[in-house]
Amino acid sequence: MASNKPAPEAPFATDYFGDEGAERTWEEWNPTEDSVRPVRGRHRVLKQRGGLARSSTVLGVGVIAAVGAGGIATAQDKPAVSISLPDSISDNLPDAKSLPGVGSLMSDDADGDAGIANAAPLTAMTVAADTGSGTTGVADQGSSSAGEALRARILQQAEQQQAEADAEAKAAAEKLAAEKAASEARKQQSEAEAKVEAEKRKAEEAAAAKAEADRLAELAKSYAVPLSSYTITSTFGQSGSMWSSGYHTGLDFAAPTGTPLKAVHGGTVKSAGWSGSYGYHTVLELEDGTEVSYSHQSSIAVSVGQKVGTGDVIGRVGATGNVTGPHLHLEVHTASGDGVDPMAWLRGMGLSV
Known part of the structure; x- marks a missing residue:
């Protein structure tokens, strides 16, 4: 860090207040209250303590020198300090403006007194690096x-x-x-x-x-409808008092008396003859055990044990037994004896009824 040269000491004769022509002996001047002339203005030299004068002058010069030399002073918010020196001292001090880094901070007022120019806060400034010539500066x-x-x-x-x-x-x-x-x-x-x-x-x-x-x-x-021409008058399961069971157990094909009745499929005649309310009645047993019966015939054309083929005539339409007119009452029973709907059974054989 650069430093300022100290100010030269001002020589004063011991007989400063003696005759003008007397020989003068020079020594270090130590100002006291008795030896220092009164200073014009508001400033005065404080009482000496320990050989050092604590004046604002010395402190002000020290602050200026520290800021200009190293840029490390922290007096950011301190107010400016006015400096006044006795004429005998100020005449021997170096010009402040010539000090490195200080001259830019100083300005003269109208009365010739030195002052400190307003400077930007230290926080808004940076210390310039050494350029090689030993001087440093502050930059924005x-x-x-x-x-x-x-x-x-x-x-x-x-x-x-x-x-x-x-x-x-x-x-x-x-x-x-x-x-x-x-x-x-x-x-x-x-x-x-x-x-x-x-x-x-x-x-x-x-x-x-x-x-x-x-x-x-x-x-x-291999199957055939029992009549070539007919009209369906009663269906399977139809209820009514006309039937002893309370419902119709077969399918009625109305046709004129004497109309030929055909075997629906090849089989063996199991029974043929009179059967009470069924009139003349024929039962044809098929190969799978299914039994097809023809009732109310006017005549029977086959006998028991006879084998017939599909479409063979086994009798003719009549009105025998419990009837209201000529028709064929056709019933179908499975091998187990259960009665089934003859219409559904015939259709299941591929016939249209």
Whole structure:
């Protein structure tokens, strides 16, 4: 750190107040209250203590020298101090403006007294690096000041946080879009599989229907409707007081008396003859054990034990037994003896009734 040269000591003769022509002997001058002339103005020399004068003059010069030399003074908020020196001392002091780093801080007022110019706070200044010539200076911070650096850092952090937030939002949006796309793909795949399954099921049903139709068509070749021309007057399960069981147990085909009755399928005649309320009655047993009976015939054309084929005439329509008019009363019983609907049974054999 640079330092200022101390001010030269002012020589004074011991007989300063003696004759002008006397020989003078010079020694270090130590001012006292008796030896110092009164100072014009408000300033005065304080009482000497320990050989040092604590005047604002000495302290002011020390502050100025410290600020100019090293730039480390911390008197940022201290008020300016006016300095006055006795003429005998001020004449031998170096010019303050010539001191390195101090001259820029000094200015002369209208009366010629030295003053300290208003300076910017130390916090707004920086110490210049040594340029190699041994001198240092103070420069304005400008854009590299602490405030600008802090502002730049805050902006950088804000931009980084915004970038991270944008990245997170983008990642979340991409994840949501991927999940949505995957869900849509699964939905489409499920719909496609359901469509394929429906088409497959539909094709299977169509194939099954065709197979059943083919079977019935083939089966219909071996089955026949008992009459070629008829009118359905009573159906299976129909209730009424006309029947002893309380409901109709067969299917009635109304037709003129004498209309031929055909065997619905090949089989063996199990019984043939009179059967009370059924009139003339014939029972045909098929190969699977199913029994088909014909009632109210006017005549019977077969006998017990006779084998017949599909479409063979086994009798004729009549009105015998408990009837109100000529018709065929047809019943169908399974091998176990249960009665079934003759219409459904005939249709199950591929016949149209």
